[in-house]
Amino acid sequence: MATLAERSRRAVWHPCTQMKRLDDEPPLAIVRADGPWLHDDQGRRYLDAVSSWWVNLFGHNHPAMRAALVAQFERVDHVMLAGLTHEPVVELSERLGALTGLGHAFYGSDGASATEIALKMSAHSWRNLGRPAKCEFVGLAGGYHGETVGALSVTDIALFREAYAPLVRLSAALPSPDARTAAPGDDAKAHAARCAAALEAYLAEHHERTAALIVEPLVQCAAGFAMHDPEYLRRARALCDRFEVHLICDEIAVGFGRTGTLFAHQQAGIRPDFICLSKGLTGGVLPLSAVLTTDPVYASFWDDRASRGFLHSHSYTGNALACRAALTVLELFERDDVLARNAQTAQRLDALLAPLAQHRAVRHARRLGMIWAFDVESDVPGFSGAYHRRALAEGLLLRPIGNTLYFMPPYVLDDAALEQLAGGALRALDAALGS
Template structure:
């Protein structure tokens, strides 16, 4: 009979885990999961954990969701996969139609890929290739934000700005232009989010003015830089950026992979600025955490630049074996149907308000600089001296104390460095939110009392 210890032993003899220094597991136990149900994960020894991070931000409607399970079983009996070059199928078409309906205006074409990083690769290549097709081949550079993250394939890494990745893989990456982040954590005392985001836009405008002749696109994570520590900014920045991209004839790529599908309080974060990007990258919540799938939404203007006679060699060059997988597309369709049937966005507003109240005591903690929130994403920043913004030394890994305390008390919290965050499945209830908030507060207490 399998138990935690036996599966962990087998795991460590065979697997190499992502974003992990494997030597840590000489002292930091793996958690082998046997099953999931709703917000709960259960290991082989019967311990249960509230999945307060949605299993890397993908799960929307709980584990083993009955509706999604039924849709997946139904599709499995019809078609599991078929090549999407020269062939088509109902789930891929229906999902593309639905995404065109629910995404911001002018996004009228859907291109499928396998995961978030691949979607970013598609958007970057498609933007560059568009300018090449219309005779503007000099427009081949990209502007990105400081502290940004867009995935871990080489193109996605290049347009991100995570120092560790850039230092490690820099020789393999194309050179990009970096603008200061609108991250409102850096605002002056008494300065509003909107005022700071407006102020931070000026360097971006200056870069666009100086480099627009050679710039293909600006890529941003709307409202929340998730992997960068759940740093947040005001929607006005997106509005100003859309206006400037139009003025200087530069594409805008909105990476909504982590923030899309209700995470920030609206179905898509761009809605809060009332803008439409030229490219929108979608993944993670697209299939509610069930299967790998991503989509790049773009405009008919972009599409028409590739629509040509074969001999002109203007076709877009990108493919994956599992492009538009029928199982994943069918799951995504059911996910979007749940949003409509259950009025998820309205319920999320109630849950987000409850979370704000439940986590409010963290703001008074002597080692918390800030508690910030956009919808169903809430984060608290631990600091050695919040008044002077002096951080804890990164090597102390104090977030691990919060993580381990959570596991001991039925909660999966996985801080980003010293940032404790809450991004749960939407099926969580108020009592469960209260429990997570209490355990987070206790964990911060333990983490900041370390000698």
Template sequence: MNNQTLVKRDLAVLWHPCSQMKDHEQLPLIPIKSGRGVWLEDFDGNRYLDAISSWWVNLFGHANPLINQAVKAQLDTLEHVILGGFTHQAAVELAEKLVEITPPGLQKCFYADNGSSAIEIALKMSFHYWRNLGQSQKAKFITLENSYHGETLGALAVGNVALYKDTYGPLLMDVISVASPDCYNREAGESWRDYSIRRFADMEQTLARYADTVCAVIVEPLVQCAGGMRMYDPVYLTLLREACDKYRVHLIADEIAVGFGRTGTLFACEQATISPDFMCLSKGLTGGYLPLSAVLTTDTVYQAFYDDYQNLTAFLHSHSYTGNALGCRAALATIGLFQSQDVLVNNRRLALAMGKAAERFKQHPHVAEVRQTGMILAIELVKNRQTREAYPWQQRRGLKVYRYALSKGVLLRPLGNVIYFMPPYVISESEIELMAEVAWHGIQLATQD
């Protein structure tokens, strides 16, 4: 088997995600044969540093021996069983562990298959909760501009990135959008904290106006990832929690991309010392091994559904692979690595190394901002640094960085004109330097007129 053979077979039958397939007439697919640590290898022996953790899911490297062992052991015992009316050890142990490690008050765990499904569950639970309490007028959701919560219709509706959402507008429920606290838009000399506080005024006014008809506010804590890795201060979450309590509205924290150490704490909400009413988890939950998601919620929410069957208050949402034993065991092994190693301490060291490696980008004539939250670092390319005029999206400058980086053995997949680093936690400082060096030369090439 070689690259060319597999690519030909692939294009005959496969439709790839988040892709214009016609691009692959000029941009060859990369067939991966194996992975080890932060490295991927294709069938022709070329290696690629996975600087984006394979869409933000891989925490402890490809083919991690401890996670491998856990999944293999589970495979010999039980691969899957229906979770309706049945249970199994891995699902129970993982739910216990998630209740233990997530913010206080989150006491019940509902499983699904992926991040979008977790969002759907949280939206439906919130709406259904108020309905069970006799407040069926509470049927709206508040979301932030530039947010992204997934591709299924409910998740897409509460997102706000036009590229993904606009085509399907006629299919989507109406939501209330509020200006984002995205600190890229702050005034010169204004701190992240001050800007985030200033932007919260919009949320406060919206809640005051619509609270009687709103189920929940949904946010990505600290980093709006698919919206260009835009970031804001934890104070916004602190104020939001207080306001949601004041106006009797649920708070849904979408920690699918930012959970499990990405922002410097195990969960981003910890930096604001808050507990949401719903926390959605996926991606890094299984260390990048298997599709699994979880929605954590409070006993108060749970009790609103706990009733005699004939009262029809039960939450009847389900997935065939709910609580899959292999996925649960991979997740337990992943959490075990956090608890047996000083992962967060080591991540702080790695985050400092990433920041240092990216210092020179701050003076680049086509870089408007270098921003960082924990193990997420983003570089915003612009046509004009002084005015922050963006490059026309049609020029696909980020794609030029992607192609160059692949030629140098680094997997960078920009979000438009935002180049970002979001590597596995097992990356070394020398590999960080390589990642930044390749990104620098890719940006030099991409910004030549």
């Protein structure tokens, strides 16, 4: 009888995967998940140290989440949101508005959808205001905002974009405030200021055609977890105000406590014109994204003419079950004082990770909130895949990005799990390097 992995190879086209590789490295067949652990069909368990692609916050099969979804299913599972509404989507919109200061929530299904919504909404808003020339966008070098065609226009990673170049309307990519690339003598804040000067020069010349700047605040995850000083966001906000350009904060990966605050942009003391949310929004349980925006943007669509409305939609917009999951996430943050608890967890893991941070092959060891990253100096061919395999042998699910090893674990690791993560990650590194 064929195994689950064999059946998957034949029937499932896996994301972000060269399928031929699965002939030699079959996918893990997960049959159960609880807390931070994934259990496969061979009886092995793995610490989900990447939160199942950065989505899981409170562990798998959380009792509060399970109870909330069962109760919601007994009332309303899903209804269309065009001309109808329901309690979870209203309450969630109110809660997110209160937390962000952005009072109008529009819903999608995933992060790329949120990017598409924000880009379309920004350009359409300028059009409604009589400025249709403002229809171009600008992002940062190494930026990642999704892989649909519109999102690829502001994604500056060649691996994802090159094959679709004829379909994509390219946007400008300005210097990243990545602290690793600071000039000698510059600290992270000074480097951020230099990169903001490049943004100023660009907007001075192109603001009449620029609808919005889109940034991943504080951490560019897909760019090898490039971290930058909040000074860049403060200056970007001021420049966007000065040149009448929308600021879009893509908090899809870094929102909901990942950087130490509920939302990363809060560390800069700013408010964006748009915020994109997904991943941790539902605690990694159901697909949902949200885009929140300002009163002036919303008002630009308020009209008797349908053509001036925002006519974006999908069948599952504002799904009641997904909204209930998101409300449960917000309740857990309040009930369990998650941000304070995370700060304590991060300190414990920092101490355990000291040998890894000081490893002879590690450069630029860094942490922000509950995100750790380490650049590995290695000429081992295919280091990322080699490390992934060695980590699995240690009972760890880790997927380096190039030569950058990172951890973005769920917030529910006990001391034993922390020790396994730190010790196993170090042993896997030595094994992958052949030392």
